[in-house]
Amino acid sequence: MRTLLDNAKSWFLESLLYGDQLRVVVVEGIRADTPESLKVGEHVIQNLHALEPSPRSRRAVVLFSQLVAWQVVDESYTLLDKSEVRDDTSFLSTLARSAYLQYVETHHGWFRDMVGPANHYRLWTERGYRRDHPYRTYYSATEENLTWRCGRTG
Numbered sequence: 001m002r003t004l005l006d007n008a009k010s011w012f013l014e015s016l017l018y019g020d021q022l023r024v025v026v027v028e029g030i031r032a033d034t035p036e037s038l039k040v041g042e043h044v045i046q047n048l049h050a051l052e053p054s055p056r057s058r059r060a061v062v063l064f065s066q067l068v069a070w071q072v073v074d075e076s077y078t079l080l081d082k083s084e085v086r087d088d089t090s091f092l093s094t095l096a097r098s099a100y101l102q103y104v105e106t107h108h109g110w111f112r113d114m115v116g117p118a119n120h121y122r123l124w125t126e127r128g129y130r131r132d133h134p135y136r137t138y139y140s141a142t143e144e145n146l147t148w149r150c151g152r153t154g
Helices: 099-107 111-115
Strands: 011-018 022-028 036-040 043-052 059-064 092-097 120-123 135-140 147-152
Touching (some): 099 120
Antiparallel strands (some): 135 147
């Protein structure tokens, strides 16, 4: 599912607001102009550029209505579920089959009679953005393929 979110390199979760609908605000990650070095164990990776919100960043609001269930997951600790059937070509992906969707259908199945069948969407972002957060996202443009690295700073 291609969306306007796919016109950026990266998005950070800025805020969530749940009321009559789920309102998710994401802020664009912009490549820093100045390269940095990142120490990982005994190795130092040179010429990395941090990705973070800047005054030039765009913001996007994603709205979900008629929610049955929603959750925020730090997928850094998640194992790949090979049984999932998903479209991973976009920041906002659709899962045709997932254990989570199966759980919701099993335990909250009455929604089918009220609003119709459920869809499982996954909105991918970097970790939530806070200026005091010790994690940064980097990429290296020196390698043939764009390589994403996440590291702890400070």
